[in-house]
Amino acid sequence: MSExxxxxxxxxxxxxxxxxxxxxxxxxxxxxxxxxxxxxxxGKTTTLRAVVGLTPRNGEVRGTVRMGAQSLLSQRxxxxxxxxxxxxxxxxxxxxxxxxxxxxxxxxxxxxxxAYDRVFALFPELDRRSRQRAGSLSGGQQQMLAxxxxxxxxxxxxxxxEPTKGLAPKVVTEVAEVLERVAESVPVLLVEQNxxxxxRLARDAVVLAAGRVAWTGDAQELLLETALTRSLxxxxxxxxxxxxxxxxxxxxxxxxxxxxxxxxDGS
Amino acid sequence: xxxxILLTLTGLxxxxxxxxxxxxxxxxxxxxxxxxxxxxxxxxxxAYATWWAAGNLPxxxxxxxxxxxxxAFGVAAGTLMAVLVELVLIRPLYSRTIEQVLxxxxxxxxxxxxxxxxxxxxxxPFPRPAWTREVTSIFGAQVPNGGLLLIVAATLxxxxxxxxxxxxxxxxxxxxxxENREMVTALGIDVRKAFTLVFAIGGAAAALAGALGSVYFGxxxxxxxxxxxxxxxxxxxxGGMGSVVGSAYAAVAVGLLQQFVNYYGTSGLGDICVVALLxxxxxxxxxxxxxxxxxx
Numbered sequence: 001m002s003e004x005x006x007x008x009x010x011x012x013x014x015x016x017x018x019x020x021x022x023x024x025x026x027x028x029x030x031x032x033x034x035x036x037x038x039x040x041x042x043g044k045t046t047t048l049r050a051v052v053g054l055t056p057r058n059g060e061v062r063g064t065v066r067m068g069a070q071s072l073l074s075q076r077x078x079x080x081x082x083x084x085x086x087x088x089x090x091x092x093x094x095x096x097x098x099x100x101x102x103x104x105x106x107x108x109x110x111x112x113x114x115a116y117d118r119v120f121a122l123f124p125e126l127d128r129r130s131r132q133r134a135g136s137l138s139g140g141q142q143q144m145l146a147x148x149x150x151x152x153x154x155x156x157x158x159x160x161x162e163p164t165k166g167l168a169p170k171v172v173t174e175v176a177e178v179l180e181r182v183a184e185s186v187p188v189l190l191v192e193q194n195x196x197x198x199x200r201l202a203r204d205a206v207v208l209a210a211g212r213v214a215w216t217g218d219a220q221e222l223l224l225e226t227a228l229t230r231s232l233x234x235x236x237x238x239x240x241x242x243x244x245x246x247x248x249x250x251x252x253x254x255x256x257x258x259x260x261x262x263x264x265d266g267s
Numbered sequence: 268x269x270x271x272i273l274l275t276l277t278g279l280x281x282x283x284x285x286x287x288x289x290x291x292x293x294x295x296x297x298x299x300x301x302x303x304x305x306x307x308x309x310x311x312x313x314a315y316a317t318w319w320a321a322g323n324l325p326x327x328x329x330x331x332x333x334x335x336x337x338x339a340f341g342v343a344a345g346t347l348m349a350v351l352v353e354l355v356l357i358r359p360l361y362s363r364t365i366e367q368v369l370x371x372x373x374x375x376x377x378x379x380x381x382x383x384x385x386x387x388x389x390x391x392p393f394p395r396p397a398w399t400r401e402v403t404s405i406f407g408a409q410v411p412n413g414g415l416l417l418i419v420a421a422t423l424x425x426x427x428x429x430x431x432x433x434x435x436x437x438x439x440x441x442x443x444x445x446e447n448r449e450m451v452t453a454l455g456i457d458v459r460k461a462f463t464l465v466f467a468i469g470g471a472a473a474a475l476a477g478a479l480g481s482v483y484f485g486x487x488x489x490x491x492x493x494x495x496x497x498x499x500x501x502x503x504x505x506g507g508m509g510s511v512v513g514s515a516y517a518a519v520a521v522g523l524l525q526q527f528v529n530y531y532g533t534s535g536l537g538d539i540c541v542v543a544l545l546x547x548x549x550x551x552x553x554x555x556x557x558x559x560x561x562x563x
Contacts, residue, residue: 054449057362081455093450095443106443107454149454 003068005030005157005187006051011063013043013050020046023063024213026206028157033179033188033201035219038208039234044191045090047208048159051189052087053077067157082109084156088163090191092146096135100126103134103145107152119148122178140171147178158188164197176200195235199223207232272408274526280414280483282522283421287476288499289506289514290428291349291469297445297509299462301357302364304371306473306499307492308378309345313474314393314481314491315382317341321394329394337394338478345474346467353466358459375493382489390488393481400485413483420479421518424472428511437464445509501541505548507555516556520544 004027013021021043028034036044046055054077055061065072072080081087095103104126108114120127123144129137134145143163150158163179164172176197179188183201192198198205202219214232215222223229292306320327320340327337356374360366399416402409432438440461444451451458473492480495481487502521506513521541529537548555 052453054453076457077452078455078457081453087453089450089453093447093453095446095450097446098439098443102439102443106439106451106456109455153455 002030004028005067006189007064007066008047008051009064009066011047011050011061011065013046013055013059013061015046015056015059020211021050022211024208024211026213026216028187028189029204030187031183032203033183033190034204034206035198035202036189036191036206036208037198037222037233038214039232042208043211044208045161048087048161048189048191052085052159053080054087084154086150086153086155086158086186088146088150088158088160090161090165092139092142094134094137094142094145094149097133099131099133100137100145101130104130104149104152107149109153112153114152115154116152119151122151122181123148138171140167140174143167143171143175144178147175147182151182155186158182158186160188161191162193163190164192164194172197195223195229195233268406269408270530272406273410274530275523276405276408276410276418277414278523278526279519280411280417280522281526282518282520283414283417284476284480284483284495285498285502285521286421286515286518287417287424287472287479288495289502289518290424290511291465291472292499293503293506293509293511293514294428294441294445294465295462295469296503298441298448298458298465299357299361300364300448301361301367301462302371303352303357303466303469304368304496305352305374305378306371306469307496308375309349309470309473310477310480310492310495311378311382311489312348312477313341313345314477314487315341315386316344316474317478318391318393318481318487330396334394334396338475341478342471342474345477346471349466349470349473350463352470353463357466358462361462379489379493386489388489390486393485393487395482395485399482411483413479413485417479417483420475424475425511425515428468428472431468432511437461441465498541501545503555505545505555507557510555510557513555513557 006028008027009025011021011024012019024043024047036047038044049055050061051065051072053072053075061073063073067085070083072085095106104119125141126145126148129141134142137145147160147163160179163175167175172194179190179201182188190201198219205215205217205219205222206213207215207222209232215228229235288306288310292303295301295303317337317340320337321329321334324337324340327333327340352374356370357367360370399413401412403412403415432442440451440456440458441464444458444461448458476495477492480491498521502514502517505520506515506517521544524540524544525537527537528540529535
């Protein structure tokens with residue numbers, strides 16, 4: 001098996017006295033999409049932000065995060081990003097007062113040639129709207145801008161936080177298509193609530209529950225197990241348009257942790 | 268009619284002074300979230316450095332090109348002071364608001380005390396070109412040239428800052444950083460360099476205000492920066508944190524209001540009206556005239 005692109009070991013995050021993450025460990029494969037799942041408030045976004053060094057100043061991070069052999073936690077965010085860690089935040093975070101072209105220009109780096117061809121091939125809309133203020137774009141267009149901004153440079157790993165949140169179904173499909181194409185060339189660690197998108201994109205899954213890893217394994221196997229997805233995610237895979245079939249009784253090969261059992265016992 | 272023209276132009280002169288101090292304050296707060304109470308010190312350093320240069324620096328003097336050299340020296344001194352304050356005192360305290368306030372207030376008090384200890388507490392005559400003591404007749408109103416100089420300088424500074432924000436890479440970073448500093452970092456940009464830069468811009472503008480304000484008043488004194496800083500803060504809040512254009516509008520509103528009310532009402536009533544205007548803006552539009560976005 002090839003080396004993981006990202007290794008998270010015993011990651012704990014405490015913010016304002018609250019233990020958001022408590023000893024989270026998982027790896028991200030060097031190809032394809034690894035999805036980080038869990039109910040609201042279990043620490044998915046906190047995990048991504050800790051990896052990219054954006055934990056608030058009143059927060060405390062412990063553990064180990066490595067991209068290849070490089071340790072990440074001691075480095076500042078802009079250095080991590082320049083080192084190939086792309087980050088697409090929750091809620092897009094485009095610069096509303098700047099134009100589309102200015103948003104993209106911000107992501108340019110000295111000494112490298114920005115890959116506008118790649119970005120405009122994926123998002124021709126951005127080229128057409130280059131003079132439009134980003135704040136006047138639709139939610140879907142803003143998401144495309146947020147992803148396009150990161151793809152302007154070569155990345156070793158992309159962290160993408162809830163890219164389909166609040167988008168219309170048609171736009172969700174478009175975003176999923178783009179991520180599918182992106183994942184052909186760069187590994188992606190994706191936080192996503194939409195199980196239809198997860199089913200389409202993800203190969204591996206890490207499920208968080210109450211700040212701990214509750215389950216890791218094959219994402220498609222997880223989605224086949226309705227009872228497990230209901231207990232871990234609060235929604236059955238059938239509710240996300242998973243067609244019923246023989247796989248419904250299939251036992252997933254993933255690893256269920258003590259946190260998952262505790263969650264079920266408590267529910 | 269003469270009185271209205273005179274009051275308008277002297278009000279705009281005052282507005283120019285407020286804008287020069289407030290523009291830097293606004294950018295620093297908008298980008299770096301630093302409430303810099305030491306900003307008045309940059310003004311004092313600029314004024315005293317210009318005053319000192321006019322009498323001591325080779326090539327500098329109270330008139331002609333020598334005066335330009337003296338002002339340039341004063342601006343350079345204020346800029347250097349601002350950069351040192353950011354690098355040495357503010358940088359270790361980002362996101363620690365209370366410590367920032369304590370340090371900048373302390374620095375402001377210490378700076379004034381140092382100026383007093385060095386050159387005395389009394390106001391000193393400021394060396395200035397003869398033409399700045401004269402007046403220009405505009406539609407019958409005799410307008411002091413010192414005030415007109417301030418208006419011209421502030422207009423040029425406003426244009427230069429807007430051009431910088433609109434056309435340069437660092438201007439783009441500052442505009443983006445005022446909206447979402449964290450996201451600028453997440454695009455691989457070391458936003459701390461932009462912090463230093465906005466401190467330098469703010470220090471330069473404040474130092475210029477110190478030099479030209481002293482030309483206008485004819486004296487230089489250690490307390491000059493502190494008293495102007497209060498109105499500059501009001502201008503920043505009314506204009507909207509982080510907005511240079513908002514600061515310009517607010518400075519004009521505050522300067523004109525002060526001049527007209529002080530003239531047609533009683534002396535000092537203008538200052539009260541400015542505070543009332545601040546209260547009204549805070550009640551009706553708490554984000555200020557132009558909100559937080561920097562418009563270029």
